[in-house]
Amino acid sequence: MLLIAFLLIVNSIVAFCDEKIPLKTARKDVWEHNAVASCAAHLNTLNWGFDHEHTAYYALICQYPPAFDSWAMCIQDMINLEVTTETKQVSTFEKSLLYVQVLCSYVDKRSANISLEQYYFGIENGTKFLADIASIEDNTDEIFYHPIKVSVKKLRRLGHAYHGFSRNLDTSQDFGLAICFYFAFVITLISIINFLNFNAFKLLFHKYKLINKFRGRFIIPTLFHKHADYFTFNRYITGLLPTSCEAMMLCGYLILHLIVLFISYEFDPYNIIFKSRGIQVARYFADRTGILAFAHFPLIILFSVRNNLFMHLTGFTYSTFVTLHKWIGRMMILDAMLHGISYSVYAMLNQTFISSNKLSFWRFGVAAIFFGCIIIIMSFGFLRKHYYETFLYTHILMASLFFYSCWKHVEHIGWKDWIISAMVIWITERIFRIARIITFGFPIAKLQTRGEDMIHINIPKNGKQWHCEPGQYVFAYFMDPLIFWQSHPFTVMDLGNEIIIIIKAKTGLTRRLHKKINDAGGNYMMKVSLEGPYGSSAHVHRFDNILIYAGGSGIPGPLMHAIELSKKFSSEMKKRIKLIISARELSFLLSYKNQLFMLENTSIEVLIYITKPRAEPIELDDLSLVSDDYGSRDSVSIFSNSVSEFEQQLSTFATFHNGRPNTTEILKEEFALEGSLAILACTPPAFVDGIRNSTAQLMIYHPEKVVHYFEEYQVW
Ligand SMILES: Cc1cc2nc3c(=O)[nH]c(=O)nc-3n(C[C@H](O)[C@H](O)[C@H](O)COP(=O)(O)OP(=O)(O)OC[C@H]3O[C@@H](n4cnc5c(N)ncnc54)[C@H](O)[C@@H]3O)c2cc1C
Ligand SMILES: NC(=O)c1ccc[n+]([C@@H]2O[C@H](COP(=O)([O-])OP(=O)(O)OC[C@H]3O[C@@H](n4cnc5c(N)ncnc54)[C@H](OP(=O)(O)O)[C@@H]3O)[C@@H](O)[C@H]2O)c1
Known part of the structure; x- marks a missing residue:
């Protein structure tokens, strides 16, 4: 359908342009053009017995018959000098009429209305009433009332x-x-x-x-x-x-x-x-x-x-x-x-x-x-x-x-x-x-605030055939009178029957959205549309070892990759998949709790780095967000309502560390392993730059290793 729409647009634009504007800029360096322009410029500088002071620039040569006849002769002489074969000379001369018409159209429509017969007649008439001089080479003070011929030498120089x-x-x-x-x-x-x-x-x-x-x-x-x-x-x-x-x-x-x-x-x-x-x-x-x-x-x-x-x-x-x-x-x-x-x-x-x-x-x-x-x-x-x-x-x-x-x-x-x-x-x-927006539609989404910064959005698919790969993103539109025209990119987590977006509120639209939801008591229903999905999902599954870095609000893409990989590869398969998550506070991870628990009892090695000392316990939200698709409701249901208990639950399959991860050391360990290595990163900007540069450095030291670096973090 889109292809048909595209073809229709192109077709109508071409049809419109054909009528109104030449679609292609014509070649300028052709003798039918050079001869017309150069002869016009030259003859226009001579003194003619015709007052054209207050009319258009080319009025003289287009409207004063002796000047026009001289122009036609000059064009023909130049073409005969520069174009080799006789048939080409004739066709070039005839083509030059178009350029004559164009120049005269700048004077007025009537002047541009010159037929081929009139054009040839100009030459005939010019030859008949030629001025009483052999040819004219340079500007002279003489006033001309008769057609004139331009000398061969001048023609050559003009033409060139x-x-x-x-x-x-x-x-x-x-x-x-x-x-x-x-x-x-x-x-x-x-x-x-x-x-x-x-x-x-x-x-x-x-x-x-x-x-x-x-x-x-x-x-x-x-x-x-x-x-x-x-x-x-x-x-x-x-x-x-x-x-x-x-x-x-x-x-x-x-x-x-x-x-x-x-x-x-x-x-x-x-x-x-x-x-x-x-x-x-x-x-x-x-x-x-x-x-x-x-x-x-x-x-x-x-x-x-x-x-x-x-x-x-x-x-x-x-x-x-x-x-x-x-x-x-x-x-x-x-x-x-x-x-x-x-x-x-x-x-x-x-x-x-x-x-x-x-x-x-x-x-x-x-x-x-x-x-x-x-x-x-x-x-x-x-x-x-x-x-x-x-x-x-x-x-x-x-x-x-x-x-x-x-x-x-x-x-x-x-x-x-x-x-x-x-x-x-x-x-x-x-x-x-x-x-894309129409295809997705405008379903009513559930928006919830989590803490001071986070917004959790659940968008039902309502049976729509809309699919998003891990790491892909969309441009989200929120149907609120004050922000509906804005579209912002967010990574989506496609859970089969619903889509989840987790937003860290910044200072613009996201902050306004956070305030609106908070003002409504932390829960808000709103029509939302998604344009996308955009971007391609990194083909990390083709590698023997996979190292995934996720940081702060950059967690959704890497987390979905880990979940997909865990479904694809069981622990018996010889793949080493490591997910490194870095967050300021453990409470931040509550926004991703359901997805994190999908990694329980899988082959994925999860390392969580908490970079700030942990704060007071936080009430956990309802468990209804857990998707049945991933069969993880049971594992969540056993977890209690404090952050420390959340940590306890997580520590059954994840290792906790305090402080920032040492990127280079982790990478060195991975480079030392047998087999190919994929590194994927979606972390804060300075963090991804560090991972990128360390990877590049290690590739120089280990050129024998098959390594691919995928960066999902984007900024523009
Ligand atoms: C591919 C991609 C995926 C993303 N996924 C997530 C996600 O899952 N969760 C999340 O919390 N954030 C995500 N972000 C970041 C998110 O898009 C911005 O934080 C959000 O647009 C900020 O909106 P704001 O009006 O509150 O921004 P501001 O407070 O006005 O600006 C904050 C920053 O966001 C940038 N920004 C603002 N609007 C846009 C825009 N329309 N396009 C690109 N950059 C913009 C600004 O340059 C600025 O650096 C993603 C960004 C990209 C590029
Ligand atoms: N696809 C995308 O492009 C995409 C998707 C989602 C989000 N985003 C963007 O990604 C960014 C994520 O930032 P955030 O504000 O959510 O993260 P953040 O809270 O500032 O940081 C997350 C974690 O990363 C650590 N960290 C930061 N810089 C580091 C470094 N140089 N080396 C090691 N660890 C480092 C932090 O440690 P400290 O506490 O010590 O700083 C913290 O533990 C946002 O700007 C968001 O808009 C992009």
Whole structure:
């Protein structure tokens, strides 16, 4: 159904565009175009016995017959000079009529209405009434009342000047495509590696010491010790850094981008179109940067969408694509700024800066750069971290205004195909999102507060065929008048007939929700919808040893993995599965009590680290949350109503420790075991960064070992 919807959208957009806008930016460096533009520019600079001072720029050559006839002859002569075969010369000349019509359409509709007969008649008439001079080479003071011929030498120079100019437009477009192809290549390569990882080739691929050393040094570690955790220079200068792997991809892109900014220019030594080399450089660079900025449109949207097929193919998380989205966005705005600066320099050198400022395309260009700068400022780490909703809504608003301004900026000149493709991706993805929400529906969920921070949500499935793998997440919508439009990501625990979400209240929506439930006495019924599931579940079951880290509110994903693994593998099977849970207080784990007891009498080794001295006993909640699916009601029913008793019950199958786990030591033990090893982590940011870096270090020391690191913690 979704595919049909997608095809219908594409179809209607294509139909609309076919009518209104050419879908593809035409190649500029073709003789039918170069000849028309160069002859028009040249003839427009001559003095004609026609007053066109207060009319449009091309009024002279479109409306004054001697000038028009000279134009037609000039176009034909240039085409005959530059195009080799006779048949091609004729067809090129006939194709050039379209460009003549386009230029004249800027004057008025009537002027653009030129037939092929009139075009040929221009040549015939021009030849008949040719001025009494052999040919004209350069600007003269003479006023012309008769058609004129342009000299061969001038024709060559004019043609080549325009060829260099329009070639730069085509090259810039090709370089824009090259950037897209770069990402297509990287994604294909990583998809292949990802595919190899999860089939029989896996061991083969991961057994090479060199590959493992490379992974340990360049793929897995953080770049400057931080990735999930914000780097902080001071309170305001803070942000997220890519991993080494993301940095490598970005480096390739940045280098390619830098190269394509500066290569393959063909300047005109005679300064025919532009008065000096400086003006040429400014204009060519402005065109290059402008087109490159536009080429980022599809990528920037593609990497920001939640429903992204590439996530499944590459195994990359959403946060990796968001990292790409951010860097591509930064480069796009940089390109746009360079475009604006170089175009301003061009206009100043040309002394057209003030008049250009009055043109609508210019004003929309300035507006686009302004909106782009606001997007960059509003995306600073500090705002994202502390005012996420403000960032998000200004981001969407400014991005819409940016798109609109860019569209208006190029409305009559081309390159709209980049914007259209981005819009197609965006609209299709929004439809997918809506379809996911509708598919899930709006069941009434039970929301309960647990202590000062925790919210426990039970959502009935009502017999719906909706399934979520361990570690997958959803975007939750709470049907309350004050928050219904917000969607926040949460990891879900799918218990068959119901879904559980456990939230640690922060300062925004989650805090408001906590207060609302508390105000209602700790229990609240509310309509909730889930958009998802998103993300792919880590294939940890394929490994001989599995080490799972869970910390704080990051427990749901790892815990569900452990439960699924315990169901899949009995104690007789030669798999060692270790679950390490870290929480500030034992009472925190009460939120997960039913799921924790599902690990009783299983092969999973559970280690619980309590990092704060334990507080006073807490009343336990009702036991009705226990799911029959997992057959653990009995084990829970025996446990009494205090935290210490909870600990006692847990200690029948879990080992308790005080203080933080020593990640490196635990990892070293696991690396020393026989067989392959999967490490999965969803813990607080600094914690996951520590696990990631220790794993990478140990991979360098033990390159013979087959190891895979899965990170379920995400931040964007
Ligand atoms: C994949 C994923 C799964 C998660 N699963 C859980 C879970 O199971 N339980 C749990 O308690 N928390 C989970 N979180 C964290 C949870 O999404 C945030 O704590 C929540 O969105 C905060 O909402 P708030 O308005 O109260 O945030 P604020 O107090 O305004 O912000 C707190 C932090 O959350 C970030 N944040 C806020 N809104 C969003 C958003 N829409 N998208 C991404 N980040 C946001 C902010 O940048 C900030 O760093 C998960 C996050 C991700 C990315
Ligand atoms: N899929 C996802 O992306 C996802 C899913 C769920 C939750 N989350 C996010 O995950 C985060 C979990 O944080 P939280 O506030 O719930 O956790 P927390 O309560 O701050 O910490 C949980 C435990 O981890 C320990 N810890 C913290 N940093 C450590 C480190 N560097 N090394 C060793 N142990 C460390 C803590 O010890 P101390 O007491 O000593 O600090 C504590 O015992 C939240 O930001 C939540 O939004 C993400």
